[in-house]
Amino acid sequence: MELPVLNNVAPEAGGCSAGSCGSTDDQMGHLPEHIREKVFNHPCYSEEAHHYFARMHVAVAPACNIQCHYCNRKYDCANESRPGVVSELHHPVQAVKKVLAVAATIPQMTVLGIAGPGDPLANPERTFETFRMLSEQAPDIKLCVSTNGLSLPDHVDEMAKYNIDHVTITINCVDPDVGALIYPWIFWKNKRIKGREAAAILIEQQQKGLEMLVARGILVKVNSVMIPGVNDKHLAEVSRIVKAKGAFLHNVMPLISEAEHGTFYGMTGQRGPTNEELQTLQDECSGDMNMMRHCRQCRADAVGLLGEDRGDEFTMDKIEKMDINYPEAMKMRAEVHAAINEELESKRVAKNAKVQLVSIDGLKLNKPETRPVLMAIATKGGGVINEHFGHASEFLIYEASPSGVRFIGHRKTVAYCEGGDTCGDGETALDKSIKALTGCEVVLCSKIGFEPWGPLESAGIQPNGEHAMEPIEDAILAMYEEMRVAGKLVHKSSEQQKVA
Amino acid sequence: MAFEIIESCVNCWACEPLCPNKAIYEARPHFMIDPDKCNECAGDFEESQCVSICPIEGAILNELGEALNPPGSLTGILPAKFAELVARQQAA
Structure with a gap:
């Protein structure tokens, strides 16, 4: 018996009836060609690509304009792998040096993201200075940014300027009453705003930012943190809404919460979801939307393939000693990328042949x-x-x-x-x-x-x-x-x- | 009239770009406020900017040495509850 390889297709929908026939090996199957073109080699967006391509984050954005109950700004530990955590903060010039060194050493590195450790858009000068230099010096690297969305509407046009074509917004709720249980305060228009009012403003800004990005053809992924008893029942609705507004991928991640992290949730004993709970919710959302399941919730300074971190090889003192000729490296990188693409393409062809065979008989x-x-x-x-x-x-x-x-x-x-x-x-x-x-x-x-x-x-x-x-x-x-x-x-x- | 940043500061940079008087500067072990420049945002903003964005309770003091974001004001975990949670954590 031969079976097709599916991704993010509800089992009861099955095989070709699910509308992704011929490319069921890839959860990008249903996407229009111009979007697939953009994401096929992005390890964070394509389950297939993440086995072959690498990403890195540079920690240039320390400040944050909101507080989430799962975050503790005191945290800095090299042994912890989770968002918001970094060991070494970089100025834009250092960050660019690091990116060029990594890209020349790890040619599989296709994507550079700025994800923190605070909120990249709460540090617009540092974030955009880094993007500007990279778009000039390393045009073969894709740029992306991850944000809580509060000041997103103010920066959409500048993002478009630097060819940032991937943005991730963390949206944990669309209901201010739920939001009040996740966000104790935001900094908004020169004031600290608390409670439900804060959550309402944040939600409005996130949704507005999402719409503006989609209108400009910038790809939007939505991240949601699944918090049992807080937003777990609510996230299917979030999924429906962000999909309707044009987000192309939804990534539901489990809450990471331990007392020793010193977060509000850690201190108050809020638990994260079990593997089974997470999978059930992801399945529930996948009826409405393309779900992402290979996220490793990496650090804001992660380097390498998803699930690995080679950050230790690229500390600032080591980078200072490296002599990087990026134009030369770019040629080598192009060759490596072409070889990987060729391998992926031949695998794709082989799988498609198999899928078609199965669709005729057996299934x-x-x-x-x-x-x-x-x-x-x-x-x-x-x-x-x-x-x-x-x-x-x-x-x-x-x-x-x-x-x-x-x-x-x-x-x-x-x-x-x-x-x-x-x-x-x-x-x-x-x-x-x-x-x-x-x-x-x-x-x-x-x-x-x-x-x-x-x-x-x-x-x-x-x-x-x-x-x-x-x-x-x-x-x-x-x-x-x-x-x-x-x-x-x-x-x-x-x-x-x-x-x- | 000036505020002071103390050792519980985590160097997160949130306050530095907001100061209308450029009184805040990067320093180690923690950021500092130049008392000659700080005017507590009087005349510039309704709320003092550094105090309004600081994520750490107790990290910024007024001239009387009082915490401008007192314990419990940001997390919602009041001091008595906090002590209880820490004790429970240590017992576990």
């Missing part, structure tokens, strides 16, 4: 017989299974069903075995991995040791190292077929409930 016949299964993948990138179970610090989660394979999200863990002879607290790390894999029935990895095998099996998760170096989707399909033949996929309503 409908098999549809009612088997139930969906979640599988976890250990990968270092490149779209293949190439990570040892014990070395994986995160797993990609896919769902296989009669409708095909779709990417669900990623789950972080602690690498079970850090290498060497001693797996210090291996026991607890394994427990953590097993917990992260809740709901999954299979974990595919390049290799797996003897020790974790038993505990995984007893937790109902079948380890498998037989598909090493195979493309992820192919291996999942093979595994799903193997389970079907073994009679493990018989539809049982109780089991279906558990998986869904």
